[in-house]
Amino acid sequence: MRPSRYRRSRKLPIANINITPFVDVLLVLLVVFMVAAPALNVGVPVNLPKGTGQKVATDNQPLVITVKTNGSVFLGDVAMTAEQLDARLTQLAATNREKKIYVRGDKNASYGTIMAVMNNVAQKGLTRVSLITEGSSNGANK
Numbered sequence: 001m002r003p004s005r006y007r008r009s010r011k012l013p014i015a016n017i018n019i020t021p022f023v024d025v026l027l028v029l030l031v032v033f034m035v036a037a038p039a040l041n042v043g044v045p046v047n048l049p050k051g052t053g054q055k056v057a058t059d060n061q062p063l064v065i066t067v068k069t070n071g072s073v074f075l076g077d078v079a080m081t082a083e084q085l086d087a088r089l090t091q092l093a094a095t096n097r098e099k100k101i102y103v104r105g106d107k108n109a110s111y112g113t114i115m116a117v118m119n120n121v122a123q124k125g126l127t128r129v130s131l132i133t134e135g136s137s138n139g140a141n142k
Contacts, residue, residue, distance in 0.1 A: 044074045049107035051133030062100035063092065064132075065117055069108045073117060086120055093124040101129045 044066045065085070066074040073080055075088060092099055101121055105114040121129050 044068065044077050044104075046104055046106040047108065048104065048132060048134035051131075053133070060100070062102045062130075064102045064104060065121075067103070067105040067109045067114050067117055069106045071110060071113050073113070082116070082120075085117070089120060089124045089126065093126055097125055098128060099126065101126055102132050103129060104132045 046066055046068055064076055068074070073082070073085055075085060080088070103114065103117060103121075105117075118129065
């Protein structure tokens with residue numbers, strides 16, 4: 001009889017799949033998305049009023065104007081004076097009258113300030129304007 005070192009091993013290959021690396025990757029992705037998700041909101045925090053209404057379908061990035069409680073106005077996350085906002089809306093009206101504009105007004109903000117912003121938008125001929133409320137899942141309600 002020959003020594004066992006010359007014989008081939010008759011062990012079967014391992015047929016189990018090790019899912020530990022897969023689970024590790026999924027947990028890392030979960031943590032990354034949990035950290036990144038709050039940063040995906042529009043930059044200026046406001047206390048939005050509750051509301052219901054028809055959802056607005058989004059096909060491109062809208063222009064977001066935010067009115068805070070203290071009366072400050074933001075375009076995106078950049079603070080603007082009334083004159084700066086007026087100039088930006090005039091430029092937008094000259095290039096793209098179909099641009100969607102969302103107005104986010106804090107529920108404690110002055111109604112007059114929000115209406116002044118809406119009138120400024122309307123005077124430029126921009127007609128696709130919506131008010132954002134807290135109850136909207138995609139970001140805007142009419």
